Amino acid sequence: MTDAAYNFAYLDEQTKRMIRRAILKGLAVPGYQVPFASREMPMPYGWGTGGVQVTAACLTPDDVLKVIDQGADDTTNAVSIRRFFERTGGVAVTTRTEEASVIQTRHRIPETPLTEGQILVYQVPIPEPLRFLEPRETETRKMHALEEYGLMHVKLYEDIAHNGAISTAYAYPVKVEGRYVMDPSPIPKFDNPRLESAAIQLFGAGREQRIYALPPHTKVVSLDFEDHPFDPSKADHDCDLCGSGSSYLDEVIMDDEGGRMFVCSDTDYCATRRARGFRGALSSEEDAA
Amino acid sequence: MPTTEALTGGFSDAPVQAARAFRAALEVMARPGHIAPVTGAQAPGLSGAASVLLLTLCDRETPLHLAQGSDSAALRDWVAFHLGAPLVPAEEAMFALGSWAALAPLERFRIGTAEYPDRAVTLIVEMDRLAPDGARLTGPGIATEARLSLPETAAFQRNNALFPLGWDAFFTCGDDIAALPRSTKVEAA
Numbered sequence: 251m252t253d254a255a256y257n258f259a260y261l262d263e264q265t266k267r268m269i270r271r272a273i274l275k276g277l278a279v280p281g282y283q284v285p286f287a288s289r290e291m292p293m294p295y296g297w298g299t300g301g302v303q304v305t306a307a308c309l310t311p312d313d314v315l316k317v318i319d320q321g322a323d324d325t326t327n328a329v330s331i332r333r334f335f336e337r338t339g340g341v342a343v344t345t346r347t348e349e350a351s352v353i354q355t356r357h358r359i360p361e362t363p364l365t366e367g368q369i370l371v372y373q374v375p376i377p378e379p380l381r382f383l384e385p386r387e388t389e390t391r392k393m394h395a396l397e398e399y400g401l402m403h404v405k406l407y408e409d410i411a412h413n414g415a416i417s418t419a420y421a422y423p424v425k426v427e428g429r430y431v432m433d434p435s436p437i438p439k440f441d442n443p444r445l446e447s448a449a450i451q452l453f454g455a456g457r458e459q460r461i462y463a464l465p466p467h468t469k470v471v472s473l474d475f476e477d478h479p480f481d482p483s484k485a486d487h488d489c490d491l492c493g494s495g496s497s498y499l500d501e502v503i504m505d506d507e508g509g510r511m512f513v514c515s516d517t518d519y520c521a522t523r524r525a526r527g528f529r530g531a532l533s534s535e536e537d538a539a
Numbered sequence: 540m541p542t543t544e545a546l547t548g549g550f551s552d553a554p555v556q557a558a559r560a561f562r563a564a565l566e567v568m569a570r571p572g573h574i575a576p577v578t579g580a581q582a583p584g585l586s587g588a589a590s591v592l593l594l595t596l597c598d599r600e601t602p603l604h605l606a607q608g609s610d611s612a613a614l615r616d617w618v619a620f621h622l623g624a625p626l627v628p629a630e631e632a633m634f635a636l637g638s639w640a641a642l643a644p645l646e647r648f649r650i651g652t653a654e655y656p657d658r659a660v661t662l663i664v665e666m667d668r669l670a671p672d673g674a675r676l677t678g679p680g681i682a683t684e685a686r687l688s689l690p691e692t693a694a695f696q697r698n699n700a701l702f703p704l705g706w707d708a709f710f711t712c713g714d715d716i717a718a719l720p721r722s723t724k725v726e727a728a
């Protein structure tokens with residue numbers, strides 16, 4: 251049941267219309283940051299107020315919502331956002347990627363490939379990929395308008411000169427359909443290839459008041475150089491719980507003696523694999539417990 | 540005083556009906572060529588689909604242009620009562636509604652600026668027929684290619700050449716909507 255004290259999905263209708271118009275323009279100009287008048291939400295900035303507003307504008311009572319934080323469904327942040335929409339939107343919720351029609355995420359793209367009909371909503375802290383080069387919004391807006399991305403390439407190349415490789419591991423910048431340079435939010439660059447997706451991807455930055463979007467099958471290219479092609483860099487390890495050799499892993503400290511294990515950051519992916527009988531190097535002890 | 544016609548034809552359960560209608564609008568704008576049904580509204584002289592789009596997207600903050608043929612006293616009353624959208628000439632419109640012929644010349648409409656390409660009109664084009672055939676569409680939102688019964692191709696090609704500037708269009712027919720954003724490449728069938 252929806253809590254009658256709230257509007258459907260919390261926001262009032264006029265606010266939802268404003269956000270919806272911004273989302274549609276975002277889809278029409280993939281990778282371009284559409285300004286919108288972000289509203290106060292009953293949660294602090296940094297808890298994904300931009301993503302929450304985009305999700306609120308998209309949800310219908312028929313949706314099945316999944317919320318992940320760093321790949322996990324059970325963090326405080328993910329749980330509180332999920333409860334918020336259960337209460338204000340009356341929507342069904344799930345932890346299963348393939349069952350979800352809308353997925354709100356912070357810092358990961360699910361391992362399970364998304365399909366047509368799904369919407370992935372990203373919580374974005376800093377939407378402007380050029381911000382670290384140029385603090386002034388008026389200037390970055392001009393740079394996007396003129397496709398002045400030379401400085402960005404110079405910065406990345408300096409990185410190669412100093413480190414032998416591009417050291418950016420998160421929020422690795424991409425070029426969308428050969429036009430706009432876009433910040434994919436702080437996902438690991440491992441996830442960048444999955445930005446080309448069958449799902450609709452929407453990005454919401456609350457504090458910075460920006461919405462941007464990637465329609466399905468939009469061309470998304472991670473910035474790189476001919477002599478230093480983009481490398482999504484997979485950890486040289488399998489998941490110690492489910493044995494997956496292709497997923498993004500978190501390193502977990504197990505004890506005071508420095509014992510460590512590597513586990514899938516995507517908890518649903520890992521649990522689903524284990525339920526199907528897949529095992530990792532350290533899973534016997536875990537599963538016996 | 541507005542006529543009774545002006546007072547009816549709105550959503551009976553706005554939050555839920557608008558949410559469902561927006562989802563359809565989102566799907567079709569994200570997947571050019573895709574056609575989806577919408578229901579729940581009826582403005583005087585318009586298709587149900589165009590009525591639903593107006594109720595879902597327009598309000599006091601969205602200057603609206605009603606092209607010849609769609610514009611009527613009854614519709615103006617309906618817009619005033621349900622949307623409150625200011626009625627404006629084509630040049631000032633954030634949304635514009637009419638048949639393809641009536642919306643011409645399209646050069647009148649806002650196409651955004653280099654720094655704010657989002658400040659461009661959204662056309663709502665009333666169609667006699669809307670089907671997944673005709674012009675070949677490629678670009679963002681389309682896996683390989685899609686087809687849509689566009690009223691012509693040249694205007695869409697000129698608009699696409701302006702990218703990232705340009706207008707975006709919804710097409711409405713009966714209860715169906717489809718869309719074509721400025722990013723779509725259009726070729727004649």
Ligand SMILES: [Zn+2]
Binds near residue numbers: 489497519
């Ligand atoms: Zn695993």
